[in-house]
Amino acid sequence: xxxxxxxxxxxxxxxxxxxxxxxxxxxxxxxxxxxxxxxxxxxxxxxxxxxxxxxxxxxxxxxxxxxxxxxxxxxxxxxxxxxxxxxxxxxxxxxxxxxxxxxxxxxxxxxxxxxxxxxxxxxxxxxxxxxxxxxxxxxxxx
Numbered sequence: 001x002x003x004x005x006x007x008x009x010x011x012x013x014x015x016x017x018x019x020x021x022x023x024x025x026x027x028x029x030x031x032x033x034x035x036x037x038x039x040x041x042x043x044x045x046x047x048x049x050x051x052x053x054x055x056x057x058x059x060x061x062x063x064x065x066x067x068x069x070x071x072x073x074x075x076x077x078x079x080x081x082x083x084x085x086x087x088x089x090x091x092x093x094x095x096x097x098x099x100x101x102x103x104x105x106x107x108x109x110x111x112x113x114x115x116x117x118x119x120x121x122x123x124x125x126x127x128x129x130x131x132x133x134x135x136x137x138x139x140x141x142x
Contacts, residue, residue, distance in 0.1 A: 017040055050077050081099055
C-alpha cells in the first residue's frame with residue numbers, strides 16, 4: 001500500500017506552527033489538536049522543521065520554565081525525514097523504526113501534502129490483517 005492511500009483515508013490536513021511562535025503556543029496547538037507533533041513552517045507550505053512533545057521535554061530540564069517563552073525554532077528538529085505519497089507503507093515503517101521517529105511529513109513537488117504518524121501505520125497494518133483474516137474465513141467456510 002502507498003502513503004497516498006493513508007492520506008486519502010485520514011485526510012490531507014497538516015497542522016503547522018511558525019518558527020517564531022513561542023514554545024507555549026506550540027504546547028497549546030499540540031493540546032488543541034490532540035497530536036504529538038506539528039510541522040514548523042513559516043508559510044504553511046514549505047517545511048522548516050518539526051516540533052514534538054519529546055522536543056519540549058528534552059529541553060525543559062535544561063532551560064526550565066523560561067523555555068516556554070523561547071521560539072519554536074530553538075527546540076525544533078531541523079533535519080526532518082520526509083516521505084512521498086508514492087512511497088510504500090513498508091518503507092515508511094522501516095524508516096520510522098530505524099530513526100526512532102513517530103511523525104513523517106509527506107512532501108510532493110516541494111510542498112507538504114500531509115503527515116503520517118506511527119499510529120496511522122499501525123492502524124493500516126491492523127486493517128490489512130483484519131481483511132486477510134476475513135478472506136481466510138470466507139475461503140475456509142466456502
